[in-house]
Amino acid sequence: MSNHDSKIACDTHGNSNATFICQHLASGEGLGFNLGYGPDNPDELCPDAWCDKCEEVLDAEGEWNDKSEAFADIKVMCEHCYEEIRDRNWIQDDDVYHNLVTESFAFIEPRHKEFLEMYNVGNYERWDWYQETGRLVFSNNGTPELEADIHFSGSYSTASESWMWAWANSSLDEKVKVSSRLIKELGEDLDLKQLVAGRWIGTEVDGWEMTSVLAKAIDAIGVYRTPTSNGFIYMAITDVRWLEK
Numbered sequence: 001m002s003n004h005d006s007k008i009a010c011d012t013h014g015n016s017n018a019t020f021i022c023q024h025l026a027s028g029e030g031l032g033f034n035l036g037y038g039p040d041n042p043d044e045l046c047p048d049a050w051c052d053k054c055e056e057v058l059d060a061e062g063e064w065n066d067k068s069e070a071f072a073d074i075k076v077m078c079e080h081c082y083e084e085i086r087d088r089n090w091i092q093d094d095d096v097y098h099n100l101v102t103e104s105f106a107f108i109e110p111r112h113k114e115f116l117e118m119y120n121v122g123n124y125e126r127w128d129w130y131q132e133t134g135r136l137v138f139s140n141n142g143t144p145e146l147e148a149d150i151h152f153s154g155s156y157s158t159a160s161e162s163w164m165w166a167w168a169n170s171s172l173d174e175k176v177k178v179s180s181r182l183i184k185e186l187g188e189d190l191d192l193k194q195l196v197a198g199r200w201i202g203t204e205v206d207g208w209e210m211t212s213v214l215a216k217a218i219d220a221i222g223v224y225r226t227p228t229s230n231g232f233i234y235m236a237i238t239d240v241r242w243l244e245k
Contacts, residue, residue, distance in 0.1 A: 021050065024051040025050065025085050030091060032091050033049055043168055046198070052091075083199065097190075104216040112215075114221075121222075126139040131175060136235070146241070147240070148239065150224070151178075155169065155207075156203075162202060163206050164199040165184065183195050186217065208234070211236055220237055221238065223237065224237060
């Protein structure tokens with residue numbers, strides 16, 4: 001339905017990636033937000049989107065054709081306008097979201113406490129993670145002493161005050177981000193924007209919440225975050241072991 005390799009000059013946000021939404025979403029509120037991921041790009045940050053009324057017409061027609069496309073009357077928006085429109089139109093049960101976060105915290109909190117106490121993680125001089133192996137290594141005096149298996153949940157940018165899921169970050173290796181797609185699938189089942197949207201405005205606390213959801217999904221034993229030049233990378237830990245000195 002659209003070409004996502006194009007750019008657009010937005011009066012508000014400047015030059016940005018082009019996205020495509022139905023005419024109703026552009027000026028609407030609470031109209032529903034249906035996503036159409038391209039088969040060649042299932043990790044697309046801003047997939048084509050249309051409202052619930054357009055979804056009804058699409059279902060009736062069985063495909064995108066002259067009638068369904070005329071009803072949708074697709075508009076081009078920059079990716080930042082897209083995210084604002086998505087937040088304005090997405091419909092979900094917030095109780096489901098809050099219950100999920102609460103249950104996830106309850107799951108990981110005692111495990112994480114035990115992990116910290118057993119391995120004294122806070123006492124190491126240095127940490128290094130390696131995307132190609134999916135491992136986090138803690139060292140003292142230049143000697144690696146502890147190694148953990150990690151799964152990135154996502155990253156938080158202090159510059160844009162936004163959370164980005166690992167699956168939506170093209171700079172990350174498949175090894176460390178593949179597990180995050182489980183949460184995207186869960187979000188699609190529960191219709192939860194925070195789990196489905198690749199990037200959204202949030203806080204550092206949201207980063208811990210999303211990481212706890214991943215931790216519960218993959219039966220993690222702890223969570224961790226490391227600083228970046230403009231924020232943090234969050235991860236769940238599934239296994240840990242001492243290294244021979």
